[in-house]
Amino acid sequence: MAVATELDDVYTYIDSHADESLEELQTLLRQPSVAAQNHGMAETAALVEDMLRSVGFEPRQIATAGYPVVYAEKPGQRDRTLGFYNHYDVQPADPLDEWHSDPWAAEVRDGRIWARGVADNKGNIAARVAGIRAWQAIRGELPIGVKFIIEGEEEISSPSLMDFAVSNPELCAADACIWEFGGRDIDGRPQIHLRLKGICYVELRATGARQDWHSSVATSVPNPAWRLVWALNAIKGEDGHVNIPGFYDSVTPPTDAEIEALRALPDHEAARLEDLGIPEFLEGRSGLELHLQDYFQPTCTVSGFESGYTGDGAKTVLPSRAKAKLDMRLVANQDPFAIHASLRAFLDERGFDDIETELLGAQYPARTSPDAPIAAVVAETYEDLYGQSPVVYATSQGSGPWYQLCSQFGIDACTAGVGHAKSQAHAPNENIYVDDFILGIKHICAIMDRFARS
Numbered sequence: 037m038a039v040a041t042e043l044d045d046v047y048t049y050i051d052s053h054a055d056e057s058l059e060e061l062q063t064l065l066r067q068p069s070v071a072a073q074n075h076g077m078a079e080t081a082a083l084v085e086d087m088l089r090s091v092g093f094e095p096r097q098i099a100t101a102g103y104p105v106v107y108a109e110k111p112g113q114r115d116r117t118l119g120f121y122n123h124y125d126v127q128p129a130d131p132l133d134e135w136h137s138d139p140w141a142a143e144v145r146d147g148r149i150w151a152r153g154v155a156d157n158k159g160n161i162a163a164r165v166a167g168i169r170a171w172q173a174i175r176g177e178l179p180i181g182v183k184f185i186i187e188g189e190e191e192i193s194s195p196s197l198m199d200f201a202v203s204n205p206e207l208c209a210a211d212a213c214i215w216e217f218g219g220r221d222i223d224g225r226p227q228i229h230l231r232l233k234g235i236c237y238v239e240l241r242a243t244g245a246r247q248d249w250h251s252s253v254a255t256s257v258p259n260p261a262w263r264l265v266w267a268l269n270a271i272k273g274e275d276g277h278v279n280i281p282g283f284y285d286s287v288t289p290p291t292d293a294e295i296e297a298l299r300a301l302p303d304h305e306a307a308r309l310e311d312l313g314i315p316e317f318l319e320g321r322s323g324l325e326l327h328l329q330d331y332f333q334p335t336c337t338v339s340g341f342e343s344g345y346t347g348d349g350a351k352t353v354l355p356s357r358a359k360a361k362l363d364m365r366l367v368a369n370q371d372p373f374a375i376h377a378s379l380r381a382f383l384d385e386r387g388f389d390d391i392e393t394e395l396l397g398a399q400y401p402a403r404t405s406p407d408a409p410i411a412a413v414v415a416e417t418y419e420d421l422y423g424q425s426p427v428v429y430a431t432s433q434g435s436g437p438w439y440q441l442c443s444q445f446g447i448d449a450c451t452a453g454v455g456h457a458k459s460q461a462h463a464p465n466e467n468i469y470v471d472d473f474i475l476g477i478k479h480i481c482a483i484m485d486r487f488a489r490s
């Protein structure tokens with residue numbers, strides 16, 4: 037295609053400066069930034085500002101109730117603006133003993149960069165900055181206005197971003213947005229996601245005696261661990277059905293067009309099962325039934341449970357406290373706040389009023405129309421650069437602040453990034469391919485160029 041070759045001068049620059057781009061990414065990766073543990077957050081925000089300053093932006097940190105948002109914008113030749121949404125926080129690196137190299141060393145091995153946060157999503161921050169650097173080095177002024185919103189709380193469900201967006205609508209304003217993640221599927225084919233699931237993340241706490249006691253007193257002293265197990269069992273039974281009243285009321289069935297799109301998805305079931313290390317999917321689902329479950333149904337997951345003694349050997353103790361984390365992924369048009377309120381009322385009604393609940397994370401599900409111009413821009417540029425058309429998914433199974441930053445303002449968004457199916461985001465040995473990182477830098481230039489022409 038003509039457009040791809042017209043950027044050859046920029047691509048040549050990117051290839052000849054690949055080492056510098058990789059080093060800049062490694063510097064960012066070697067700076068830990070675990071929001072959940074308040075580890076290295078201020079240092080990373082400052083480092084991201086330095087990166088943006090190095091490509092001629094004048095970044096600033098905008099305070100929130102939590103970690104600050106790094107914001108920067110720069111005008112371009114055309115009076116339209118493309119937003120880049122990213123986050124500088126990452127997940128905790130543990131379990132550390134499952135990593136083959138130090139998660140903060142950013143080792144390059146077998147053509148891949150191995151580090152916590154490289155796929156999610158520091159590789160994309162670095163690719164976007166490097167793309168802008170390359171464009172400016174060869175072409176001068178950017179073809180369009182660009183703005184960066186890089187928050188520090190995505191991995192803890194973006195608790196401050198709604199306040200940020202509502203207080204700063206002019207900073208969020210854009211003609212379209214490129215989302216923080218993206219990449220190739222298990223066959224190496226690029227993927228596009230036009231929607232995210234929402235999330236309702238709740239901590240449940242049960243309390244018993246004043247302190248842990250000898251378990252012989254279990255004859256007459258309540259056990260908070262059992263209380264919590266029974267409450268969880270009431271919330272979701274063995275049939276997988278979520279019993280919170282109204283939970284499924286706002287789940288909208290897919291349209292005929294969406295079902296057709298699901299039928300057209302490539303079949304990755306065998307490879308996925310092998311990668312997951314399980315013999316079959318839940319309930320033995322496959323084909324369309326599996327896709328419908330993955331992309332159009334909500335989840336209710338016990339993400340953690342803690343109580344009593346969990347070390348080696350036996351300790352005969354009656355715990356005084358129990359805590360569980362419940363992670364619910366929502367689909368259109370479920371409301372995380374309404375679901376939390378309904379969960380609270382349900383527990384009270386079922387006699388679990390002693391169990392405390394705290395809403396730790398809430399995201400509305402959000403979507404972009406499949407015929408949004410930015411979706412075509414990303415799809416066409418993927419095709420030019422990767423030599424194959426992307427697989428278009430109606431939704432990602434993940435969540436993020438798409439509604440806060442984009443949907444509530446009517447801004448279309450689309451994913452594009454440097455990850456791949458075995459990037460292991462959130463897990464040990466997170467990685468991306470060096471070649472994908474360099475291709476991702478070119479993709480940013482192609483997107484800016486195509487968006488300026490569209």
Ligand SMILES: [Zn+2]
Nearest residue numbers: 156191461462
């Ligand atoms: Zn993540």
